[in-house]
Amino acid sequence: MNQPSARRRRTGYLFCLPGMAFLALFLAYPLLYNVWTSVHDLDLGQLLGGAERFNGLDNYRSVADDPAFWHSVRLSLVFTCGSLLLQFTIGFALALLFARPFPLNGLMRSLLLIAWLLPPVVSGTLFRWMLDAESGAYNALFQAVGLSGLSHDWLTDPSTSMAGVVFANVWVGVPFNMLLLLVGLHTIDPELHEAAAIDGASAWQRLRHITLPLMRPVSVTVLLLGLLYTFKVFDLVFVMTGGGPVDATRVLSLYVYEVFFTFFRFGQGAAAGLLLLVVPLLAGVWYVRRLRREDEAPAGGAV
Amino acid sequence: MSYPLDRRSFLRASGATAAAAALGAGAALTSCSSDTSGPVTLKWWDYFTLDNFQPGMNRLIKDIEAGVPDVRIERRTFPFAELERQITLGAISGDLPDLAIVDNVAMNTLGSSRLLADLTARVKKWGQADQYYKGPWEGCQVGGKTLGIPNNSNCLALYCNTRMLKAADVEPPTTWDELASAAQKLTSGDRYGLALSAINTEEGVFQFLPFLWQAGGDLDTFSTYGATALTFLDELIAKGSLSEQCVGWTQQDVNTRFLNQRAALQINGPWQIPTLKKADFDWNVVALPRDKEAATCLGGENWVAMANSKHVDKVWEVLEYTQRPSVLVPYLVAFGELPARKDLADRGSWASDPALRLFLSQLPLARPRQYGAHYAEASQAVAEAEQAVLTGSASPSAAARTAAGKIDKALGEQ
Numbered sequence: 001m002n003q004p005s006a007r008r009r010r011t012g013y014l015f016c017l018p019g020m021a022f023l024a025l026f027l028a029y030p031l032l033y034n035v036w037t038s039v040h041d042l043d044l045g046q047l048l049g050g051a052e053r054f055n056g057l058d059n060y061r062s063v064a065d066d067p068a069f070w071h072s073v074r075l076s077l078v079f080t081c082g083s084l085l086l087q088f089t090i091g092f093a094l095a096l097l098f099a100r101p102f103p104l105n106g107l108m109r110s111l112l113l114i115a116w117l118l119p120p121v122v123s124g125t126l127f128r129w130m131l132d133a134e135s136g137a138y139n140a141l142f143q144a145v146g147l148s149g150l151s152h153d154w155l156t157d158p159s160t161s162m163a164g165v166v167f168a169n170v171w172v173g174v175p176f177n178m179l180l181l182l183v184g185l186h187t188i189d190p191e192l193h194e195a196a197a198i199d200g201a202s203a204w205q206r207l208r209h210i211t212l213p214l215m216r217p218v219s220v221t222v223l224l225l226g227l228l229y230t231f232k233v234f235d236l237v238f239v240m241t242g243g244g245p246v247d248a249t250r251v252l253s254l255y256v257y258e259v260f261f262t263f264f265r266f267g268q269g270a271a272a273g274l275l276l277l278v279v280p281l282l283a284g285v286w287y288v289r290r291l292r293r294e295d296e297a298p299a300g301g302a303v
Numbered sequence: 304m305s306y307p308l309d310r311r312s313f314l315r316a317s318g319a320t321a322a323a324a325a326l327g328a329g330a331a332l333t334s335c336s337s338d339t340s341g342p343v344t345l346k347w348w349d350y351f352t353l354d355n356f357q358p359g360m361n362r363l364i365k366d367i368e369a370g371v372p373d374v375r376i377e378r379r380t381f382p383f384a385e386l387e388r389q390i391t392l393g394a395i396s397g398d399l400p401d402l403a404i405v406d407n408v409a410m411n412t413l414g415s416s417r418l419l420a421d422l423t424a425r426v427k428k429w430g431q432a433d434q435y436y437k438g439p440w441e442g443c444q445v446g447g448k449t450l451g452i453p454n455n456s457n458c459l460a461l462y463c464n465t466r467m468l469k470a471a472d473v474e475p476p477t478t479w480d481e482l483a484s485a486a487q488k489l490t491s492g493d494r495y496g497l498a499l500s501a502i503n504t505e506e507g508v509f510q511f512l513p514f515l516w517q518a519g520g521d522l523d524t525f526s527t528y529g530a531t532a533l534t535f536l537d538e539l540i541a542k543g544s545l546s547e548q549c550v551g552w553t554q555q556d557v558n559t560r561f562l563n564q565r566a567a568l569q570i571n572g573p574w575q576i577p578t579l580k581k582a583d584f585d586w587n588v589v590a591l592p593r594d595k596e597a598a599t600c601l602g603g604e605n606w607v608a609m610a611n612s613k614h615v616d617k618v619w620e621v622l623e624y625t626q627r628p629s630v631l632v633p634y635l636v637a638f639g640e641l642p643a644r645k646d647l648a649d650r651g652s653w654a655s656d657p658a659l660r661l662f663l664s665q666l667p668l669a670r671p672r673q674y675g676a677h678y679a680e681a682s683q684a685v686a687e688a689e690q691a692v693l694t695g696s697a698s699p700s701a702a703a704r705t706a707a708g709k710i711d712k713a714l715g716e717q
Binding site for chain 2: 043044045047134156157158159241243247258261264
């Protein structure tokens with residue numbers, strides 16, 4: 001077909017307008033306002049008195065000078081990497097399982113999804129209770145099966161509280177990973193597996209040389225979505241530990257929240273908030289560039 | 304579209320809400336003139352969301368609407384932890400109440416924010432300042448101005464399970480040494496001698512500060528006396544008299560332990576009395592054990608008027624009205640709260656109830672947490688030090704030194 005007429009193009013733009021207005025109002029405006037805040041000296045008194053003062057990169061500097069900030073960055077990375085690795089591996093294993101037909105497959109799959117449908121505040125509260133040292137379900141379970149050596153004050157011991165919140169987050173994330181990976185598995189032509197089997201490839205060889213390579217694009221998408229969700233996670237951790245004990249689970253989002261709403265240091269909070277955007281932004285840019293490269297690659301290179 | 308990068312243009316650009324915000328910010332700067340033609344509707348915010356507070360609150364509001372001429376109250380409630388935040392956000396968006404009942408510790412942030420109306424002249428004319436207990440009244444004074452009126456007061460004391468104490472042949476402790484030995488004697492099986500809250504929020508700090516003060520120190524001498532107080536608690540944990548779990552307990556959790564008889568002693572406030580009255584065991588309350596000096600922490604709420612309100616005079620009329628004994632006593636009784644006024648000490652349920660009387664007798668000792676605008680940061684440093692010691696990740700002296708550095712920095716920024 002030839003180029004769309006100017007009229008049609010105008011109509012096209014018209015359809016985009018509501019979306020663009022939405023983005024401008026709810027994304028661009030707060031983001032720019034945040035940038036503005038991050039370069040001003042702004043606490044509660046100054047905000048009300050209108051005495052805010054441009055202070056360049058001072059807020060960024062004081063955030064970078066704050067050991068608590070770097071501690072929370074490290075915690076965020078631990079939380080994100082731990083969660084992604086576990087929920088992806090378990091999700092993949094479950095996807096492989098559910099890719100085969102067996103009785104009650106559909107029912108069990110939908111039951112698993114409930115974990116993902118629950119609001120994080122609910123799952124956080126549930127896990128806080130289940131991991132409680134005295135009345136929690138896990139310790140009771142360990143004791144009941146004679147493994148009382150495993151019972152532990154999971155969330156009130158600084159050395160295990162991070163493991164506790166990662167555990168809860170993995171539980172929340174597994175069904176989502178499983179679902180997307182399962183869809184990916186269904187796009188692989190079964191004939192490939194049949195042909196390989198006839199050629200004498202073992203199940204492990206087929207997984208390694210057929211399934212895994214063909215699943216790479218889906219896997220990247222799943223991991224990226226997981227990264228975006230996990231890096232900014234707030235509610236689950238806030239409900240489970242409030243960042244404690246001491247500061248053992250004060251991930252970056254909790255740090256930002258604290259600077260804003262406990263200390264009312266708006267300028268520094270905005271600066272730290274923008275830094276919270278950096279990791280997901282870098283990952284997003286990398287992903288988009290990768291997609292473009294794949295689009296340009298010869299047909300057959302990607303699923 | 305391009306905007307010059309200044310806040311007001313930004314706010315205007317986002318439409319109606321923003322316009323309201325700009326007006327709000329403007330109004331905050333101009334002094335408040337009241338237009339008293341016809342009935343005035345006052346916006347009122349508080350955090351008394353629980354069901355058992357509603358009858359008392361509704362009655363108070365009805366009483367005000369009947370007793371103060373031409374006034375209507377429009378009440379809105381927020382969860383406890385949300386109110387101060389909402390007031391702050393309201394300051395940005397221009398959506399603020401005319402009056403509010405806020406936690407007394409919120410005076411640190413709000414008091415230095417220009418959000419609160421100066422009531423000094425009105426209070427002077429009223430002439431009842433000397434009727435209030437020192438702690439609660441001083442909690443309303445910021446920078447030489449009166450920015451609020453105490454609504455009610457509370458403080459901490461030690462609850463004892465009398466049967467357990469009798470069985471273990473233990474007297475209610477009055478000093479730290481007695482507390483330590485009593486807690487140890489009362490510990491057995493899955494029952495701890497003492498329960499207290501050491502959670503990493505203001506709640507935990509509220510419970511910790513009395514130990515610091517009893518040791519003879521304060522926030523500005525934390526590296527010395529903070530270490531003394533932390534050592535004392537650390538030893539309780541080491542001996543098993545206090546559960547390490549307390550780093551995750553709220554005061555509500557502590558009371559639950561006491562109610563389930565899994566703690567023989569607990570540090571808590573008078574707001575637990577209504578629940579404890581339903582318990583099927585005997586208990587009593589004594590003053591917090593002392594070390595170098597006796598001390599307890601002041602809690603409770605203050606009335607405040609917002610500086611940007613167009614009706615500050617009307618708000619003051621309401622506040623003055625609520626402080627009349629005929630209004631205040633039934634209201635406080637309905638809430639199970641203690642008065643902040645000395646002249647009411649012999650009225651209400653606190654005149655006859657021994658537990659309430661004990662709490663009331665502690666009010667003159669109760670200290671407000673009044674440390675200025677950056678108290679929140681100092682408070683967090685205290686909570687972290689306590690958590691680090693009680694979970695065994697730092698020694699009391701090291702934790703106290705780290706915290707002292709943060710506290711000095713925060714409180715030095717006034």
